[in-house]
Amino acid sequence: MKNIKYSLSMKIMAYILITISAFIFAVSVSASVYIKVSDIDRNPETAFFESNICKEITHDYAKEVYYGYFKEYMLTYMDWQKSEDYKQYYSKENTNFFFAITDNWGNNVLSSYTDTYGYRNTFVMEQNGYTVTAFVRKDITAEDDYLFPYQAYNFAYEIRQFLIPIASISLIVTILLFIYLMYSAAHKKGSDVLEQSFIDKIPLGPLLLLCAGVMVSAHFVLREVAIALYEEFMFEELIMLLSFGFAFAFISLMILISSIAARIKLKTLFRNTLIYIITKAVLGFIRKILANISILWKLLLAVTALTIIELIIIVFFTARGGVVPVVIWLLLRAGMIVLFSFVAVNMAEIKKGGEEISRGNFQYKIDNKHMMTDFKRHADNLNNISEGMSDAINEKMKSERFKSDLITNVSHDIKTPLTSIINYVDLLDRQNIDDSTSREYIEVLKKQSARLKKLTEDLIEASKATSGVIKANMEKLNLKEIMNQALGEYCAKFTENNIEPVMNDFDEDIFIRADGRLIWRVMDNMMGNICKHSHPGTRAYITVEKKDNRVNICFKNVSKEKLNISAEELMERFVRGDSSRTGEGSGLGLSIAKSLTEIMQGTMQLEIEGDLFKACLIFNKG
Amino acid sequence: MYNILICDDDYDIVSALKIYLSSDNYNIFTAYNGKKAIEIIKEHKIHLVLLDIMMPEVDGITAMVEIRKISNVPIILLTAKSEDNDKILGLNLGADDYITKPFNPVEVLARVKSQLRRYMHLGSQTKSQAVIRIGDIELDDDAKTVTVSGEEVSLTPIEFDILRLLMKNPGKVYSTKQIYSEVWDDEPYGAENTVAVHVRHIREKIEINPAEPRYFKVVWGQGYKMERRNNQ
Numbered sequence: 001m002k003n004i005k006y007s008l009s010m011k012i013m014a015y016i017l018i019t020i021s022a023f024i025f026a027v028s029v030s031a032s033v034y035i036k037v038s039d040i041d042r043n044p045e046t047a048f049f050e051s052n053i054c055k056e057i058t059h060d061y062a063k064e065v066y067y068g069y070f071k072e073y074m075l076t077y078m079d080w081q082k083s084e085d086y087k088q089y090y091s092k093e094n095t096n097f098f099f100a101i102t103d104n105w106g107n108n109v110l111s112s113y114t115d116t117y118g119y120r121n122t123f124v125m126e127q128n129g130y131t132v133t134a135f136v137r138k139d140i141t142a143e144d145d146y147l148f149p150y151q152a153y154n155f156a157y158e159i160r161q162f163l164i165p166i167a168s169i170s171l172i173v174t175i176l177l178f179i180y181l182m183y184s185a186a187h188k189k190g191s192d193v194l195e196q197s198f199i200d201k202i203p204l205g206p207l208l209l210l211c212a213g214v215m216v217s218a219h220f221v222l223r224e225v226a227i228a229l230y231e232e233f234m235f236e237e238l239i240m241l242l243s244f245g246f247a248f249a250f251i252s253l254m255i256l257i258s259s260i261a262a263r264i265k266l267k268t269l270f271r272n273t274l275i276y277i278i279t280k281a282v283l284g285f286i287r288k289i290l291a292n293i294s295i296l297w298k299l300l301l302a303v304t305a306l307t308i309i310e311l312i313i314i315v316f317f318t319a320r321g322g323v324v325p326v327v328i329w330l331l332l333r334a335g336m337i338v339l340f341s342f343v344a345v346n347m348a349e350i351k352k353g354g355e356e357i358s359r360g361n362f363q364y365k366i367d368n369k370h371m372m373t374d375f376k377r378h379a380d381n382l383n384n385i386s387e388g389m390s391d392a393i394n395e396k397m398k399s400e401r402f403k404s405d406l407i408t409n410v411s412h413d414i415k416t417p418l419t420s421i422i423n424y425v426d427l428l429d430r431q432n433i434d435d436s437t438s439r440e441y442i443e444v445l446k447k448q449s450a451r452l453k454k455l456t457e458d459l460i461e462a463s464k465a466t467s468g469v470i471k472a473n474m475e476k477l478n479l480k481e482i483m484n485q486a487l488g489e490y491c492a493k494f495t496e497n498n499i500e501p502v503m504n505d506f507d508e509d510i511f512i513r514a515d516g517r518l519i520w521r522v523m524d525n526m527m528g529n530i531c532k533h534s535h536p537g538t539r540a541y542i543t544v545e546k547k548d549n550r551v552n553i554c555f556k557n558v559s560k561e562k563l564n565i566s567a568e569e570l571m572e573r574f575v576r577g578d579s580s581r582t583g584e585g586s587g588l589g590l591s592i593a594k595s596l597t598e599i600m601q602g603t604m605q606l607e608i609e610g611d612l613f614k615a616c617l618i619f620n621k622g
Numbered sequence: 623m624y625n626i627l628i629c630d631d632d633y634d635i636v637s638a639l640k641i642y643l644s645s646d647n648y649n650i651f652t653a654y655n656g657k658k659a660i661e662i663i664k665e666h667k668i669h670l671v672l673l674d675i676m677m678p679e680v681d682g683i684t685a686m687v688e689i690r691k692i693s694n695v696p697i698i699l700l701t702a703k704s705e706d707n708d709k710i711l712g713l714n715l716g717a718d719d720y721i722t723k724p725f726n727p728v729e730v731l732a733r734v735k736s737q738l739r740r741y742m743h744l745g746s747q748t749k750s751q752a753v754i755r756i757g758d759i760e761l762d763d764d765a766k767t768v769t770v771s772g773e774e775v776s777l778t779p780i781e782f783d784i785l786r787l788l789m790k791n792p793g794k795v796y797s798t799k800q801i802y803s804e805v806w807d808d809e810p811y812g813a814e815n816t817v818a819v820h821v822r823h824i825r826e827k828i829e830i831n832p833a834e835p836r837y838f839k840v841v842w843g844q845g846y847k848m849e850r851r852n853n854q
Contacts (some may be wrong), residue, residue: 412676415702416632418725425639426727453724477843484798485840488818492826516842 006187014184016256018177019247025170026246032154032163039158048153048283051138052389057233059540061097062125062134065090065112070101073110075395087112095144096137104129152235181254184341186262194233204273211256215249236239244379245377295374301338306332330463346375353382362390404467411456418456454507458588461521464596472599476622479510479544479551486523487542490531498536499557506544511622512551514600525593526615536561552615563613567606590615624738625667627651629659629685630674630700635723639672642727643734656680660688668695670738672730675701675712683715690716696737700725719836729788732830736771754789756848757837759828761789770828780805781824784817788838788848797845 025532034040040047045057048054069086090098090112100111109130140150159166199207222245229238270276290298309332317325353366364386368379416523425445433439464470487494487501494501514518530540540557563570571590594604597617607614626648628639633654638689640650651666653659659673671689675682686697698719699712701827709720719733737756752763760769766782768775777785788796798817802810803815821840825832837849 173849412702415723416635420632420634420638422724423635423642423727427638427641475843478797479843481845482843484815484818485821485842486818487815487842488820488822491819491822514843516844520840520842 006184006191007189011181011184014177014181015251017170018174018254019250021170021173021177021252023243023246025207025433026169026241028163028167028170030161032167035156035160038153040153041160044157047157048150051149051153053149054146054622057149058097058134058136059125060145060233060617061095062132063100064134065099065123065134066101066127066130070110070132090364092137092142094142096140096142096146097144098131098135098137102131102133148235178254181258186265194262194266194608196266196268197262199259200268200272202272203277204260204263204269206274207256211252213384214252218245218248226358249417292374298374306336342372343375345369346379350375350379350382353379353386353447357382357386357389362386362393366463400467401469404463407463408460411460412457418449418452421445422453425449444548455588458592462588462592462595465592465599468599470518470596470599472518474513474515474600476511477514477516477519477552479512480506480508481520482523482542483515483553485544486520486527489524490527493527493531494540497531497534499531499534500539501530501542502539503542504544507546510544510546510551512619513622514602514619518596518600522593522596522617525589526545526617529589529615530555530557533557533559533561535611549617549621551621552616554621556612556614559611559613563608563611565607565608569609571606593617623647623649625649625651625686626670626734627653627659627662627671629653629656629672629677629682631655632645632674635674635700638727639730645679646731646735648734656682656685656688663689663693663695668693669741670734671695671697671715671732673697673699675703675708680833686712686716696741698733698737699799709845726831729830732771732810733779736830739771751767753809754786756789756792756850759837761786766795768828775827777824777827778820780825784820785824785828785838788846791831792848793850795841800845 038047038051043050069090088094098112101109102110102163125134128281130477136146140146186196186200188197189196202210226238226241226245229235229241260269263272293301313325313329316330349366349368349371353364356364365383366379368376368383425442429442429446433442483503487503490501534540534557538558540555541557542551543554545552545554571594590604590606597604597619598618602617602619605616605618607616624788626643628636628643628650629652630636630639635651636654640652643650651668653660653662655677656673660680662668663671673682673686677685678800680688682701686699689695689697696718696851697716699717700719700721700723701708701712702723705790712720718737719798721730721733740758754761754763758771761782762768763786766776768782768785784801787801787804788794796804798815799810801817801821802808819840822832825835825838829835829838839847839849
């Protein structure tokens with residue numbers, strides 16, 4: 001249905017039909033008006049004979065008789081042959097017109113076919129003492145000029161009662177077709193989108209001019225021809241000509257209107273005007289120039305323009321004095337203030353955005369809806385940067401989490417076989433094996449499987465600590481209590497390793513903000529490190545200090561191994577795959593402690609000086 | 623002779639546990655998936671279940687929920703997962719204890735013993751006013767003795783006093799300072815750090831794994847408390 005609805009042939013048909021129906025409407029309306037005006041409906045018998053057209057034809061025929069037949073008759077006393085021709089010409093069969101010419105005394109001089117059988121309309125022409133009386137036969141049968149108008153009158157009379165229905169129907173049809181044409185404007189066969197036809201692409205102004213020009217010139221051309229035809233009483237040709245003219249004018253008008261409808265639908269009514277196109281092109285050109293010159297040039301341009309205007313005021317107006325130049329100058333200043341405020345506000349917005357981004361808030365978006373030109377671009381750039389950063393961070397977090405999940409899952413899978421290894425090594429150990437070599441081997445197995453167990457556990461913890469899976473439950477904690485508890489837990493180990501822990505005496509009311517369980521994991525690692533790596537017989541110093549809003553907890557011990565690597569390497573040793581370590585433990589302890597400290601919004605710093613190892617934890621005061 | 627059911631999909635782990643537990647004179651049943659475990663519990667009188675969580679077909683948690691519908695036998699979960707959430711989930715769904723892989727065989731034995739004692743002997747003893755019992759820890763204030771899973775532990779007088787203080791008010795957190803002033807009956811002038819050392823010693827004596835205490839808990843930055851859990 002849709003396909004047929006908007007097809008070109010359908011539209012052309014509609015144009016033709018609407019022209020016809022509009023024509024019928026126009027004709028029937030003018031006919032009924034004419035019937036009223038010419039009294040056809042009340043005096044159908046005489047209406048034609050009293051009409052102007054009948055009188056004009058009669059007049060023409062009378063003149064023809066007088067200047068032609070009668071003149072010749074008087075001058076030449078016509079020969080018989082000629083007289084017969086005239087008689088033939090004015091015979092009943094040839095013409096509906098007949099006449100009688102009388103002289104001053106009323107004597108009949110010449111007449112055509114004077115049987116007095118029913119006549120009407122008389123026409124009297126007096127010339128040189130002769131009177132021409134013209135008649136029209138009541139029953140118009142002969143084919144002369146009378147016939148067509150007479151038939152038209154009769155036809156009008158006969159169809160008079162149908163005229164109003166015809167007019168109404170044709171009007172309805174016209175309106176329906178009009179609606180269809182308006183509706184189908186800009187639609188195309190087999191397409192749901194509105195499209196411009198080639199007519200719609202012509203700018204509105206030229207199109208209007210074209211239509212008007214076509215109609216005006218057609219009017220002038222047709223007018224002359226129509227007048228000529230009317231004077232010759234060539235009615236059939238005249239009607240054809242007028243119909244053609246009507247159709248021509250009506251179709252061009254319809255095309256114009258439907259094009260306007262299409263424009264309204266396509267919202268190009270104003271856009272497709274010459275003024276709009278030219279203005280747009282000019283503005284686009286100016287914008288392009290502005291976009292390609294730097295902000296400095298824009299500023300210089302604006303200042304120069306202002307200066308020139310002010311200069312003009314000074315030079316031309318100040319001499320004459322008065323208020324006007326002052327007012328203009330003040331208005332200019334006001335404009336400048338508005339401009340500078342706009343600049344300042346935009347700058348402030350952008351500055352705020354920049355600060356937010358530098359602070360790490362990548363969710364912040366600079367609102368640049370009301371900004372212009374360079375500011376808008378600048379704000380866009382900043383927004384893009386923060387978006388990119390936030391994407392990168394999210395991506396990183398995702399991959400960290402993925403890594404953590406991977407490590408955790410793999411570690412879980414390692415744990416099951418590891419359980420069996422540990423258990424069976426233990427069972428082996430319980431056998432009564434006397435062979436010293438076997439015992440030695442079992443010891444190695446025990447030690448290494450224990451190490452593997454520790455390694456897997458640390459690996460899980462390290463990956464969780466760095467990937468942000470662990471969430472800190474921050475509370476206000478008493479540091480003295482924590483340090484005492486930690487030292488108490490490690491008391492036996494310190495003694496076992498022959499290390500004397502020394503803690504400074506600090507206030508009892510030092511509180512830190514941290515997570516109780518996590519801080520124990522950190523302390524556990526720090527103390528464990530001291531026990532593992534301190535030189536036996538030395539002291540380990542633990543100092544707690546309050547500094548502004550921060551609290552420092554420092555651990556110092558003398559290493560029993562040579563510390564020939566940097567603090568950074570010590571902390572990231574495992575990550576970097578450096579395997580140059582000996583002894584127990586996974587080497588992940590410091591890395592875990594660091595990550596956990598950072599989760600609690602603290603920092604960890606390491607220092608190595610010769611064999612002196614110093615680790616400091618810095619927490620926020622609670 | 624107690625009947626213990628060991629359920630794990632790893633054959634070697636089950637065998638090792640069987641060896642350890644048989645040596646302590648337990649009668650062992652084995653299952654390699656949750657479905658089989660439930661069947662055995664329906665057919666036999668089982669006194670304790672060691673149940674792995676990650677198993678094919680019916681996993682440990684589902685099996686435990688099923689077992690709990692028919693029996694209140696002690697269940698100790700065995701699993702490779704060591705996250706706190708998993709532990710809490712397991713305990714909330716009806717487990718009595720939790721051991722993470724890889725485990726220490728001695729610890730498994732101790733926990734099995736502790737659970738069995740609680741399950742079999744609870745309520746059978748005459749209670750005197752002077753006896754405080756939390757889980758399988760029993761403190762007799764008259765005899766000045768402490769027993770864990772029925773075995774007497776020797777505590778120093780200070781350790782005994784600290785334990786008694788905490789057991790009298792389970793769930794209450796005591797700071798080192800409070801413990802010092804209560805037990806030593808003295809003003810604590812920097813001497814309270816000795817409390818922590820004593821606490822550690824007590825835990826080593828009464829807990830199966832002092833690093834992961836079941837009863838005597840460390841509240842970091844605040845003090846110590848006796849867990850109210852399993853208190854009858």
